[in-house]
Every structure is written in structure tokens, then in C-alpha cells.
Amino acid sequence: xxxxxxxxxxxxxxxxxxxxxxxxxxxxxxxxxxxxxxxxxxxxxxxxxxxxxxxxxxxxxxxxxxxxxxxxxxxxxxxxxxxxxxxxxxxxxxxxxxxxxxxxxxxxxxxxxxxxxxxxxxxxxxxxxxxxx
Numbered sequence: 001x002x003x004x005x006x007x008x009x010x011x012x013x014x015x016x017x018x019x020x021x022x023x024x025x026x027x028x029x030x031x032x033x034x035x036x037x038x039x040x041x042x043x044x045x046x047x048x049x050x051x052x053x054x055x056x057x058x059x060x061x062x063x064x065x066x067x068x069x070x071x072x073x074x075x076x077x078x079x080x081x082x083x084x085x086x087x088x089x090x091x092x093x094x095x096x097x098x099x100x101x102x103x104x105x106x107x108x109x110x111x112x113x114x115x116x117x118x119x120x121x122x123x124x125x126x127x128x129x130x131x132x133x
Contacts, residue, residue, distance in 0.1 A: 006057050011040045014110045015061050018127040023108045025124045026054055028116040034106040043115040051116040052083055055123075058112070064091050065128030069120070070098035076119035084123065091128075098122075 006012045018024065027033070028051065029043045042049055067088055073081045074095070085093075096104075104124055105111065114121070 005061055008040065008042065011042070011058075011112065012061075014038070014040060014112075015058065018062060018109070020127060020129050022127045023104075023124055024127070025105050025108045025111040025122065026051065026058065027105075027111060027113060027122040028118070028120075029113065031105075031111075031113065031122050032102060033111045033113065037106065037108055038110045039113055040110060041113045043113050045115060046117045048115040051080065051114050051118070051121040054112060054114045055084075055087060059087055062125075063128035063130050064088055064125045066092045066094070066126040068094045068096060068101060068104065068124040070101045070122060071095045072098050073120040077121060080118060080121050 002012075006015060014024070025031075025033075025037075029046065033039050042054060067084070069081070069084065098120060101122060101124065108124060
């Protein structure tokens with residue numbers, strides 16, 4: 001039995017399969033996932049698990065070199081924006097309209113659905129490498 005790190009077998013497998021430049025998304029309970037994109041659905045009920053809990057678990061196992069957020073997070077969820085910037089200080093960031101973020105989600109390798117119920121906690125991450133490039 002695995003005793004630490006990501007215990008969800010589906011999510012652990014998705015993370016282990018990431019290669020450099022692969023895209024993946026972590027989203028709230030209501031984020032529409034495009035048809036054909038594999039979904040790791042972790043949502044249990046409103047607020048469980050939170051976006052932060054899921055991101056903390058993912059970031060303990062994956063390298064993120066770049067991420068994309070919705071522009072709307074600046075006004076609607078500044079606390080989560082601050083958390084994201086704190087957790088990804090070395091990564092570059094783009095902010096685009098939420099409508100465009102939804103369109104870009106069609107290009108992700110997989111999507112993780114959380115139970116988050118706050119506005120705009122959706123992020124598309126680009127995997128980095130765990131060694132000097």
C-alpha cells in the first residue's frame with residue numbers, strides 16, 4: 001500500500017505519465033470539461049476537496065513551468081490568486097478571459113475536478129522537468 005503522496009490511483013497514474021510541456025487542468029466543481037478529455041473526478045460535495053488541497057498534493061509530485069488562469073480571478077478571487085502565485089513562484093503565468101481558458105482546456109492531457117465552490121479556481125498547467133534543462 002502506498003503511504004504518502006497522491007493516493008488516488010487514477011490521479012497518481014496521470015501525474016506519473018506527464019512529460020515535459022504536457023498540459024493538465026485543475027478546476028472547480030462546475031468547470032465544463034470538453035468531450036474526450038479524461039477526467040479525474042475528486043469532487044465529493046461542495047468544498048470537498050478544495051482547490052488548494054488538490055493543488056498542494058499535485059505540486060508535491062509534479063513540476064509546473066507555466067500556468068494559465070482566467071483574468072477574472074484578479075477581481076473575483078484574489079485570495080486564490082495569491083495562493084497560486086505563492087505556490088508557483090518560479091513558473092511563468094498567462095491570464096486570459098475565462099471563455100478562452102475553457103476553449104484551451106480541450107488541449108489538456110487530463111483534467112482534475114475538485115469540489116471547489118469559489119469563483120474562477122481553474123488553472124491550466126504546463127509540466128516542467130525535475131532536472132536542470
